[in-house]
Amino acid sequence: MTQGVTEISGKVYHLHMLIFYICVVIALVVFGVMFYAIFKHRKSRGAVAADFHESTKVEIIWTIIPVLILIGMAIPASTTLIAMEDTSQSDLTIKVTGSQWKWHYSYFDQDVEFYSLLATSQQQIEGNEEKGAHYLLEVDQPLVLPINRKVRFLLTSDDVIHSWWVPDFAVKKDTIPGFINEAWTRIDKPGVYRGQCAELCGRAHGFMPIVVHAMTEQNYEAWLADKKVQIAAARAEAQQALQSSVSLEESMALGEKIYLERCSVCHQPTGMGVPGAFPAIKGSPVATGPLEQHLGVVVNGRSGTAMQAFGNQLSDKELAAVITYQRNAWGNNTGDTVQASDINAFKTQGQATGEEAQ
CATH class of the missing domain: 1.10.760.10 (Cytochrome c-like domain)
Known part of the structure; x- marks a missing residue:
């Protein structure tokens, strides 16, 4: 697991490592005591088993200690999970629709929407051409987002269950037909971030990657204006094609x-x-x-x-x-x-x- 490029992905990473280290300590203590007892009280040394049936003190100890450990794990876990689900006060809302086998992105209040399809060539997939650096992780139209803005995702599906997963954002949400799931991110630095569909959704499940271009706010606004011009030109071309x-x-x-x-x-x-x-x-x-x-x-x-x-x-x-x-x-x-x-x-x-x- 990587730390990602968002504050929440960093929290998820540190939570993961905290729980991991707690589990390591528990394993070392439990197995250490167990192996010590096996070695110290082995039959060859004449050890005789103790003759007792129960101990209230031991029962209390091995109940209280696990409870305290679980509370110590639950507090940071709950805090992080609540933060992951808080989509309020977002600056930008994008609808993400999964479809066999592509993604559709719609920018609310911007009249901008497009499909994002796998860009890896069929020749590479069939093995007739050398695989590129981002084999099966490249698209024709990436999702473009601004940094330092809270982006809310509304996720659904046209057909079967998909899952929109970008590890660097710590975002992984199922897209379910007839339902709307929510997620959010706030990207800290510009870059290109890649993900995949993480739900087995059919024959071409492995052919619907996710690519996100994170830009400065100035570059994002320029891209948005240019995208609107492209969409307007495409509509004009469509009208001309009718004639x-x-x-x-x-x-x-x-x-x-x-x-x-x-x-x-x-x-x-x-x-x-x-x-x-x-x-x-x-x-x-x-x-x-x-x-x-x-x-x-x-x-x-x-x-x-x-x-x-x-x-x-x-x-x-x-x-x-x-x-x-x-x-x-x-x-x-x-x-x-x-x-x-x-x-x-x-x-x-x-x-x-x-x-x-x-």
């Missing part, structure tokens, strides 16, 4: 990139899936059948399965590209080129249908 069309070749190139980032972990880079767990896309009735059915599966997901709804995770242009790729790769060859306007029309139709049903 234009792309060629099959362009859509296939973008679709392959997105497929390898988002879909291949389940359906495999070859589109063959995992028999008994994740269906193949190559030659599947969905990818080669009616387009509207394919749109429904990708945009809305499939209830009761591991197939997520990607309608809010990807832009209309990205959705169109990945569906185009799935319908034309691996010999599917439907010839369909899905456009962003097709995705938007499908979403609009579904929204209208839902409103009518209500």
Whole structure:
């Protein structure tokens, strides 16, 4: 266990070491007395067992001493645990949502949110490329936090139980579907801090790392302003994409990139899936059948399965590209080129249908 980079992580470390040393002392005393008694009163020296049944004095001693030890351990432990759970008077609130297999971060009152995905290449994972310095511990978009501010985390999940764990912060909280857990941190110095999902959450459990960039308050504000500009530009690009069309070749190139980032972990880079767990896309009735059915599966997901709804995770242009790729790769060859306007029309139709049903 390391001391971490926050005041609370230091308290956790010192509490751990205190309890450890107490346990070491208890072990030395108990086993020392036991081995001494065995050696001193062994049969070969003519030792004769004492003939008594009970001693009130001994009973009192071996009851009071453990109670005092437990009280001595409970006081600092309780103080630390209470401090760990105190999320009041926070300066910044971030919602953390676990999803198979990525993290979603939403900054309250800032209109900033994004998904954070594993950035380690498939070539490294398959052993066809030398592993990087941060193999399986690198992401495309890290969580950015300011130092010297109390940050409250609200943690939940879209699907199964995950666990958001950053050892340097002494933060480890389960993200549970339908529930909100709380945690907090106050980082003392800038740096890059890494963690992982600490709850077995499925096939790609080991592929959802956590990376936190802690910045000075000035740099954080600059990053936040720049992030808002990027989000605004992405929204403008999404609107522009509705008015234009792309060629099959362009859509296939973008679709392959997105497929390898988002879909291949389940359906495999070859589109063959995992028999008994994740269906193949190559030659599947969905990818080669009616387009509207394919749109429904990708945009809305499939209830009761591991197939997520990607309608809010990807832009209309990205959705169109990945569906185009799935319908034309691996010999599917439907010839369909899905456009962003097709995705938007499908979403609009579904929204209208839902409103009518209500």
